[in-house]
Amino acid sequence: RRPSNLLPPGSLGLPMIGQSFSLLKALRANTDQEWFQERIKKYGSISKLTLFGHPTVFLHGQAANKFIYTCDGNTLANKMPPSLSRILGKNIIVELNGEDHKRVRTAIVSFLRPEVLKIYAVKMDLEIRKHLDDHWHGKHEVEVMPALKALTFNVICSLVLGLDGGPIRAKLLSLFQEMTRGLLSVPINLPLTQFNRSINASLRLKTIVMDLIREKRTALEDNRAQSHQDLISHLITMQNENPESTSDDEIVDNVVGLMFGGYDATSSLISFMIKLLAEHPSVYDVVVKEQDGIARNKGLGESLKWEEFMNMKYTWRVAMEVLRLTPPFFGSFRRAIKDVEYGGYIIPKGWQVMWVSSMTHMDANIFPKPSHFDPSRFEEQTSTPPYSFVPFGGGPRLCPGGEFAKMETLTMIHYLVTRFTWKLSLKENLFRRDPMPVFNHGLPVLIVPRECDHAMI
Numbered sequence: 001r002r003p004s005n006l007l008p009p010g011s012l013g014l015p016m017i018g019q020s021f022s023l024l025k026a027l028r029a030n031t032d033q034e035w036f037q038e039r040i041k042k043y044g045s046i047s048k049l050t051l052f053g054h055p056t057v058f059l060h061g062q063a064a065n066k067f068i069y070t071c072d073g074n075t076l077a078n079k080m081p082p083s084l085s086r087i088l089g090k091n092i093i094v095e096l097n098g099e100d101h102k103r104v105r106t107a108i109v110s111f112l113r114p115e116v117l118k119i120y121a122v123k124m125d126l127e128i129r130k131h132l133d134d135h136w137h138g139k140h141e142v143e144v145m146p147a148l149k150a151l152t153f154n155v156i157c158s159l160v161l162g163l164d165g166g167p168i169r170a171k172l173l174s175l176f177q178e179m180t181r182g183l184l185s186v187p188i189n190l191p192l193t194q195f196n197r198s199i200n201a202s203l204r205l206k207t208i209v210m211d212l213i214r215e216k217r218t219a220l221e222d223n224r225a226q227s228h229q230d231l232i233s234h235l236i237t238m239q240n241e242n243p244e245s246t247s248d249d250e251i252v253d254n255v256v257g258l259m260f261g262g263y264d265a266t267s268s269l270i271s272f273m274i275k276l277l278a279e280h281p282s283v284y285d286v287v288v289k290e291q292d293g294i295a296r297n298k299g300l301g302e303s304l305k306w307e308e309f310m311n312m313k314y315t316w317r318v319a320m321e322v323l324r325l326t327p328p329f330f331g332s333f334r335r336a337i338k339d340v341e342y343g344g345y346i347i348p349k350g351w352q353v354m355w356v357s358s359m360t361h362m363d364a365n366i367f368p369k370p371s372h373f374d375p376s377r378f379e380e381q382t383s384t385p386p387y388s389f390v391p392f393g394g395g396p397r398l399c400p401g402g403e404f405a406k407m408e409t410l411t412m413i414h415y416l417v418t419r420f421t422w423k424l425s426l427k428e429n430l431f432r433r434d435p436m437p438v439f440n441h442g443l444p445v446l447i448v449p450r451e452c453d454h455a456m457i
């Protein structure tokens with residue numbers, strides 16, 4: 001038979017269900033890497049299975065990462081399961097392809113690019129210091145992960161929606177949390193099901209965002225607001241300049257998308273960084289030295305400046321090593337738009353493709369002693385082969401929020417290490433994937449304020 005007639009090895013299992021429960025179980029037990037390794041041992045680096053209702057081809061490795069990230073949207077497209085797009089919205093960027101994806105992405109990137117983010121450094125800095133004053137100062141113990149989830153949500157609300165506090169922000173957080181609880185639920189839309197509650201929460205959340213858009217449009221028309229004060233004002237201004245840029249419905253769905261992108265992934269990165277710093281005192285000491293040096297040159301209560309992030313090289317290397325070991329996204333899904341040939345096999349039109357990008361992070365040929373926590377491996381950036389370190393993805397779908405996440409992580413770590421020392425309350429801090437990593441017990445830490453408190457307001 002011609003190679004193009006060949007399906008990859010593996011069993012599709014039961015129709016619709018296939019291996020879904022087994023993978024979900026492994027994700028929840030944090031044994032997903034072993035689950036994937038077992039598959040690879042049995043079938044090699046390309047195999048077929050059924051996941052979440054669809055026949056799927058599983059891929060992994062550096063070549064697979066390159067294949068996915070360089071494929072155009074006419075070959076492999078983004079397509080969420082219908083239940084997810086029902087909750088999140090059909091205009092959300094991760095659901096868009098082709099020209100629609102380009103148009104919405106251009107609008108989002110125009111807000112998230114470094115030159116614009118610089119303007120928001122002070123706002124983010126104030127939000128983080130307020131969080132520390134409200135949730136860390138005067139406390140003996142802090143449950144890190146839930147605290148950081150609230151922080152990352154508030155930062156998004158402040159920078160994206162222009163909401164600096166108040167009851168609407170609290171309402172949005174509770175609606176958002178209710179909405180996301182249904183993303184991995186059974187998609188039965190009957191009263192009292194989680195799926196139904198999530199759809200209702202999403203509708204109520206989007207009504208609030210739509211009201212905010214109307215308010216901001218009026219404020220901009222009356223010169224009571226400025227175009228660069230938050231993402232919504234920025235997008236409304238773009239609409240005025242070019243009515244074809246983004247519709248109000250697209251703005252609403254993508255605000256929800258940014259809440260989603262900015263909430264879980266960044267809080268996961270900072271939480272794991274706090275854990276690994278506590279477990280590796282020699283790394284922690286170098287981070288403290290770097291951050292104390294920066295704090296010493298700042299005036300009392302002065303916010304961090306963009307240029308100072310450039311001097312946090314070691315701290316960012318630590319973050320990269322955290323992202324290598326525990327990437328918030330272990331991989332992702334695409335859909336074949338036509339029959340695609342890969343590795344001598346055919347991926348049939350309409351099938352799902354799942355690739356586990358992060359498995360290259362643990363490949364001993366690329367990262368020697370892969371389970372060792374060693375930030376110095378990123379000293380020589382050029383020594384990492386392409387498509388092997390991919391916590392932010394790659395190609396036209398590369399995460400546009402990378403610089404935002406970097407600014408937030410470095411600001412939070414700066415204030416944490418200059419104001420406190422901490423140790424882990426529990427000996428073991430197990431986590432599961434839901435699908436992002438979540439600590440089973442929230443990662444409680446015991447904190448002590450530092451005596452030389454350079455950065456106090």
Ligand code: HEM
Nearest residue numbers: 094261262265266269329332391392393397399401404405
């Ligand atoms: C440590 C933090 C973060 C990590 C590790 C991360 C990772 C990723 C990855 C791997 C993708 C690509 C997924 C794929 O190819 O299917 C992605 C896409 C995306 N991320 Fe992030 N992200 C982070 C933070 C953020 C933040 C803070 C924002 C927004 C403020 C954001 C917004 C987005 C958006 C809008 C997309 C979709 C891009 C597109 O489809 O064109 N992310 N992210």
